Amino acid sequence: MTTEKLRWAAEQYAQWGVDVEAALAALAQIPISIHCWQGDDVIGFDGAGDLSGGIQATGNYPGRARSFTELKQDIETMLCLIPGHHRLNLHASYAVFEPGQKAERDQLEIQHFQPWIDFAKERGLGLDFNPTLFGHPLAQTATLSSADETIRQFWIRHCQACIRIAESFADQLGTSSLVNIWIPDGLKDIPADRTSPRQRLKASLDQILAMDYDRSKVKVAVESKVFGIGIESYTVGSHEFYMNYAAQNGLLCLLDSGHYHPTETISDKISAMLMFTDELALHISRPVRWDSDHVVLYDDETRQIAQEIICSGAERIRIATDYFDASINRIAAWVIGVRSVQKALLNALLTPQEKMAKLQKQQRFTELMALQEQLKMAPIGEVWEVFCLRQGVPGENAWLKVVQDYEKEVLLKRNEEKEEIA
Template sequence: MTVKERYEAAKEIYRAVGVDTDAALEALKNIPVSMHCWQGDDVIGFDGAGALSGGIQATGNYPGRAGTPEELMADMDEALSLIPGKHRINLHASYAVFEEGEWADRDKLEPKHFAKWVEFAKERSLGIDFNPTLFSHAKAENATLSSEVLEIRKFWIDHVKACIRISEYFAKELGTPCTMNIWIPDGFKDIPADRTAPRARLKDSLDQILSIDYDKSSVFVAVESKVFGIGMESCTVGSHEFYMNYASKNDILCLLDSGHYHPTEVVSDKISSMLLFFDKVALHVTRPVRWDSDHVVLFDDETREIAKEIIRGGADRVLLALDFFDASINRISAWVVGMRNMQKALLNALLLPNGKMAELQNNRQFTELMMLSEEMKTYPLGDVWDYFCQQNGAPVKEAWFEEVKRYEVDVLAKRS
């Protein structure tokens, strides 16, 4: 059977339980996933940092890491050519592209330093999301926005303000809002004597940042928590409770990273609660293993549950991005696997009889709900996914990996 024939057969199977596969594919095509640039070069960037720091690590030394803006853009192009659907890209401030002989420290960054990224995005009809980079810098060795040193705090306040201006530039040039997410590595290795003072300094810093006049309809400022990092195992200043309350009080977004919570917490359970109190919520989908995130997104239980909550809560209310950086495998393959898995999870959610399942729950028909939930797991999702790939010019099934292998031999292996 051809891909189309398998799809038509699957379409009838789903129709029997009240699911319109054509509508599901149209919806999926219009759900953007923001692909993070930092998977391509192990979060090194181009502003001279040279090494990753701030309580995070990219482990492995697989050959072919992108070392220049041109190489990174080429690698992102290669990955995007193998992923169906609509996309965005997600940049860190450390990926500024300077002209020869030019350089600016992070507090002096300007829109012009990202002009090449705008050119790249325009040519490919991509939106851009953005992140201030408050790590991998000499002034981030101890603390940033919560630092006891006024000069250090001011440097990072000015950096984030500059990033808001750059985010406005992205939104204006590309005609789509930019999500600008703030994450800081501030915290303590051992039990602190005073948790309040550093959090008060962080609050003051954020207040100063948000005091600038900016277009809130084009820049969605978000804050991202983390339970701990290397060197800050006992306390992170920017905890979930701090940021959730700060975001609510100041009408900005709270970003949930699925690798930034205690191992028994799941982000899928938080989304519905957040959407009752926030107009939108931002997500970084990743895969935590033991102590942190940063692993390639799989088509696993939690990814599928996150996707269900996105679809049921309203995909237009969830700003969806991925966040992992695995240097132990082919970096382009990592992007493609993660992005395609996120899309498969969204498709899986779109192909569920969600109305029927909610009705069963409301009527407390839990036996039938369990039965239906389990039976849907073996419905022909793969046949619908293959058709989506084919219709959107992306390779079907594992055929994409042949292109990754070719690119590795022809391009990646030749890099120093």
């Protein structure tokens, strides 16, 4: 029956000049860097306390991972439900310490992440990395833009340690690692001086990048945000700041789809940014009004982002997910979000891009609009089911049962157990 459905779907797409088999092959080659922090509400393992920095995971769904062992178990379950071969995105706060061996963030070393590397080797995953400049006593007011030189140097050392760790990821795994720098620095109310904090941020980044590291192994990115809880009026690391800094210093500018004004989308920025850089990094999230970290859905903006990725060349874009929802089953949140990104990419691969571009060039806008509407009713669901089947994961009607069984057998029992030591 699946073969018959695929044949029928392929015939439908063929009328628009689309090769379904080519689309399936291309989708299998596009990795997504899946964020680890959905599994434990961004808490991490270093026990620093509350999140801070305008970050908040709402909800208290049972079964949150409390240790490396539990988080790894949840990630393994999640990966079995997502087709394709992907990457894992870690925050520095997920260092794994032996009992009594905790290290401060500016003293982190590769040994604290060796369990993650071993796991990545077992699963065939690449690893990406993020300095954790929040959820720490020294991140209460500012980090890389701090007027306190002691605090600023602490976070500079932390970022440099993360770059060294990422270089070891690349050495051991044979694939480059993206290190993404995001800071929560800003002010709740109207600033009197916008310049000085940005001067300090620039000086901090300059000092971080002055270290010796292999740029073919470590790709450094900088990520902006327009607003956060407690920094509503002024964000030091704005889009304009990082866009220019990245261009001047040969870094990747990372666009997070939830970090802009509610009516502003990153899909329109992708082609513009790629006019001036070889690579671009994305965090795909789902903003709802001013909140940026909802589970990604197969919605209009996600599909448009995917269209721009495929049109611009997926090999030029480092795709990652970034959201955290504690109000629903956390594994289901992972699966829904990542599979939604993949569905959007498949939709883009099944779109007759050249035909539509030709219609636009010839100003045949009536035909273009009609074709765009026809494609919304195309049988992508049948093609997606075949992709899942070929990749050895459950289809749309089957994956949730796996998650529900895991919840009964594993997650609900965690609330009855004492917290485990990683």
